[in-house]
Amino acid sequence: MENIKDNTRVIGLIQMTSHNNSDHNLQAATDSIREASAKGAQIICLPELFLSNYFCQSENPKNFSLAEPIPGPTSMVMAKLAKELEVVLIVPLFEKRTDGIYHNSAVIIDADGSMVGTYRKMHIPDDPCFYEKYYFTPGDNGFKSYSTRYGKVGVLICWDQWFPEAARLTALTGAQFLFYPTAIGYQECDRMESPQQISAWETIQKSHAISNGLFLASVNRGGKESDLTFWGRSFICNPFGKILQQANGSEPQIILASCSLPEIESVRQNWPFLRDRRIDSYHHLNKIFLDPNE
Numbered sequence: 001m002e003n004i005k006d007n008t009r010v011i012g013l014i015q016m017t018s019h020n021n022s023d024h025n026l027q028a029a030t031d032s033i034r035e036a037s038a039k040g041a042q043i044i045c046l047p048e049l050f051l052s053n054y055f056c057q058s059e060n061p062k063n064f065s066l067a068e069p070i071p072g073p074t075s076m077v078m079a080k081l082a083k084e085l086e087v088v089l090i091v092p093l094f095e096k097r098t099d100g101i102y103h104n105s106a107v108i109i110d111a112d113g114s115m116v117g118t119y120r121k122m123h124i125p126d127d128p129c130f131y132e133k134y135y136f137t138p139g140d141n142g143f144k145s146y147s148t149r150y151g152k153v154g155v156l157i158c159w160d161q162w163f164p165e166a167a168r169l170t171a172l173t174g175a176q177f178l179f180y181p182t183a184i185g186y187q188e189c190d191r192m193e194s195p196q197q198i199s200a201w202e203t204i205q206k207s208h209a210i211s212n213g214l215f216l217a218s219v220n221r222g223g224k225e226s227d228l229t230f231w232g233r234s235f236i237c238n239p240f241g242k243i244l245q246q247a248n249g250s251e252p253q254i255i256l257a258s259c260s261l262p263e264i265e266s267v268r269q270n271w272p273f274l275r276d277r278r279i280d281s282y283h284h285l286n287k288i289f290l291d292p293n294e
Helices: 021-038 061-066 071-085 157-164 163-170 188-212 262-270
Strands: 008-015 044-045 086-099 101-109 115-120 145-148 152-157 177-181 185-187 215-220 222-225 228-231 235-237 243-246 253-258
Touching: 008 215, 021 044, 021 071, 021 115, 021 253, 044 177, 044 222, 071 086, 071 101, 086 152, 086 177, 101 152, 152 163, 157 177, 157 188, 163 177, 177 188, 185 188, 188 215, 188 228, 188 235, 188 262, 215 253, 235 253, 243 253, 253 262
Parallel strands: 008 044, 044 086, 152 177, 177 215
Antiparallel strands: 008 253, 086 101, 101 115, 145 152, 185 228, 215 235, 222 228, 235 243
């Protein structure tokens, strides 16, 4: 691919609606990946738990049957596709690690079809309609980036996106691109507040791009599932937090953006946040709360 020579990379996000039929969802994802690749995308990311509906709205032991190992059926299909198209794929999956241990994960597949790593969601929410603690064990392999043909890719998942520590630690491993596969939306009772929620969601992620000087891409699912309406609005922003491309709603869309790698160094030179960190004074970050009386 010619763009690898001129320090430009093209990111593709697959915003999609997911249904109860995993075969249908896999086919829709595959078709969209092919379309994104044909348009020039080199690194392509799918939404969180794309292979099924968002089953975490209730606690039902039958849903554990949706999980699969990594490597497993879906990751093998995607590895073959990545090799065929010569693209990097970020594939979120409900991972069965062993009996009784399940993760909300994403496998990173290089352009030669090799699986270069698996990120396991670290921050697990437990809120009405987001009962993820029932299903998922928190990740135990830390925050890291993965070297691929088209650059160093960092991956965090949905609820992780609200934590600056996760973005910073991933950036410190050399990530040039930070991807957030996501399934976020609002309940019917919160419909009137949804514009404020969406604004906060965009703002916190753009702040990670700015404070760490990297490209950031968040891909959300869309559509209504039971009591949740997923708002879509997937976007890609540059190291200044400027949105390069964004979905105009919650309908299925493919979002593409060209990212110039030299922009990372330029921004970090002019806004040297990494240089001026006071790591000698941050040791209290390992505490839940700082009691002023202690």
